[in-house]
Amino acid sequence: xxxxxxxxxxxxxxxxxxxxxxxxxxxxxxxxxxxxxxxxxxxxxxxxxxxxxxxxxxxxxxxxxxxxxxxxxxxxxxxxxxxxxxxxxxxxxxxxxxxxxxxxxxxxxxxxxxxxxxxxxxxxxxxxxxxxxxxxxxxxxxxxxxxxxxxxxxxxxxxxxxxxxxxxxxxxxxxxxxxxxxxxxxxxxxxxxxxxxxxxxxxxxxxxxxxxxxxxxxxxxxxxxxxxxxxxxxxxxxxxxxxxxxxxxxxxxxxxxxxxxxxxxxxxxxxxxxxxxxxxxxxxxxxxxxxxxxxxxxxxxxxxxxxxxxxxxxxxxxxxxxxxxxxxxxxxxxxxxxxxxxxxxxxxxxxxxxx
Ligand SMILES: [Zn+2]
Numbered sequence: 001x002x003x004x005x006x007x008x009x010x011x012x013x014x015x016x017x018x019x020x021x022x023x024x025x026x027x028x029x030x031x032x033x034x035x036x037x038x039x040x041x042x043x044x045x046x047x048x049x050x051x052x053x054x055x056x057x058x059x060x061x062x063x064x065x066x067x068x069x070x071x072x073x074x075x076x077x078x079x080x081x082x083x084x085x086x087x088x089x090x091x092x093x094x095x096x097x098x099x100x101x102x103x104x105x106x107x108x109x110x111x112x113x114x115x116x117x118x119x120x121x122x123x124x125x126x127x128x129x130x131x132x133x134x135x136x137x138x139x140x141x142x143x144x145x146x147x148x149x150x151x152x153x154x155x156x157x158x159x160x161x162x163x164x165x166x167x168x169x170x171x172x173x174x175x176x177x178x179x180x181x182x183x184x185x186x187x188x189x190x191x192x193x194x195x196x197x198x199x200x201x202x203x204x205x206x207x208x209x210x211x212x213x214x215x216x217x218x219x220x221x222x223x224x225x226x227x228x229x230x231x232x233x234x235x236x237x238x239x240x241x242x243x244x245x246x247x248x249x250x251x252x253x254x255x256x257x258x259x260x261x262x263x264x265x266x267x268x269x270x271x272x273x274x275x276x277x278x279x280x281x282x283x284x285x286x287x288x289x290x291x292x293x294x295x296x297x298x299x300x301x302x303x304x305x306x307x308x309x310x311x312x313x314x315x316x317x318x319x320x321x322x323x324x325x326x327x328x329x330x331x332x333x334x335x336x337x338x339x340x341x342x343x344x345x346x347x348x349x350x351x352x353x354x355x
Contacts, residue, residue: 004280007273007276007280008271008272009272009273010269011262011270011271012025012269016269017033019035019073019076020076020077021077021080022047025262026213026214026217027049028049028050029046029048029049029187029217030046030081031045031046031047031270032044032046032077032081034070034073034074035069035070035073036065036098037067038318039316039318039319040098040228042267043098043266043267044062044264044265044267044268045061045064046061046219046264047059047081048060048061048186050186051088052089055086056085057086057087057110058085058086058088059088059089059186060090060091061091061206061219062093062099062100062221062266063092063100063101063103063105064101064102065098065101065102065167065168066101066104066167066169067101070102071102071105074106086110087106087110088110089113089115089176090103090106090113090114090115091114091115091204091206093203093205093206093219093221093222094199094200094203094221094222095116095124095200095201096222097163097167099222099266100116100168100171103116103171103172104169104170104172107172113174113175113176114172115176115177116178117202117203117204118175118177118179118202120200120201120202120203120204122201123200125171127165127168128165128168128169128170129165130161130162130164136161137161138237139157139158139236140154140157142236144349145349146302146303147304147305148303149304153317153321178204179193179195180193180195181193186206189208190208190210191208192208194254195250195253196223196247197243197246197250198230198232198243198245198246198247198248198249198250198329199231199232199243200222203221203222203223203250204221205219205221205223205224206218207257209258215262215272216258216261216262217261217262217264218261218263218274220254220263220264222266222267223247223251224265224281225265225266225267226269226271226277227267228267229284230281231322231325231326232247232325233322233325235325240332241332242336244330244333248282251278251281254274254278255275255278257274259274260272263277288310288330289330289333289334291309292306292310293340295309296334296352296353297354299353300345300351301331301353302351302352303324303327303331303350304327306330306331307323310326310327311323331352334352335352339354339355340353340355341353341355
């Protein structure tokens with residue numbers, strides 16, 4: 001554990017749900033942990049005992065990527081943890097593959113509708129179609145404009161055009177819309193949707209302070225994670241966007257929640273210490289912004305120049321693309337505040353310098 005993690009409290013210690021098993025966190029609420037084939041090697045999913053339209057069963061929150069391994073993990077959970085009861089609905093915190101991948105499979109198997117925000121639903125429908133405007137060459141051009149000239153990386157990005165569709169082969173053709181502030185009745189308890197921006201188009205966290213619970217619960221999705229910081233990237237579809245500011249502003253929405261809230265994150269372990277973690281995340285980005293600013297005071301920098309400034313470790317191809325996205329997000333925030341100005345050089349590469 002690093003020192004930042006030590007400031008958080010993990011009520012279940014090192015205990016994790018067994019593969020294909022579940023760990024009960026509160027009455028009617030179970031924690032599932034499924035393996036992912038990435039550097040980020042797992043995702044947490046949540047199973048809520050629920051009733052809908054007079055039927056008893058489970059609401060599932062997030063689904064894992066679609067792969068033979070994750071389907072097999074689900075088969076184990078269905079056989080051993082669900083008491084023969086069906087999935088009544090699938091809720092997705094957001095559109096990313098590890099969250100949405102198997103929504104279509106669970107949905108078809110159990111006739112369970114998908115609940116998700118409209119922005120994430122529409123973006124998922126677009127991403128799954130693998131159009132030229134999404135990923136592939138458009139991303140290559142965007143990365144090149146931000147100074148990425150590593151041919152290996154650009155080739156990998158081009159080859160990764162069908163990345164989303166491989167992990168999310170299908171998105172249900174209908175959905176039910178989740179909106180900020182909306183109250184959902186799940187298993188007889190009231191849950192409030194809290195929208196968040198900057199990580200995905202319109203992420204939904206779920207908050208419950210039912211008096212029957214030992215402590216309030218926050219299913220935080222990817223918006224508040226205990227160990228790693230949420231990936232905040234700029235994408236080619238919105239090149240002048242300011243996702244880092246959106247993310248930092250969104251974090252503010254979690255501050256009014258009580259200190260003793262049990263946070264259920266999509267990656268890492270359930271923890272108490274929401275306010276401390278939000279402070280850590282703000283500090284983290286503030287430090288990165290200062291480093292970027294300092295580099296840009298010395299000379300004009302493109303986003304590719306900033307990657308080794310922000311990430312002082314070896315990065316593989318996949319991590320490099322994430323790192324470039326993060327660098328662009330930090331540069332754009334400083335450009336939006338007016339601290340940096342932006343100019344294209346003779347090669348069309350965008351360079352940022354102190355204003
Ligand atoms: Zn995500």
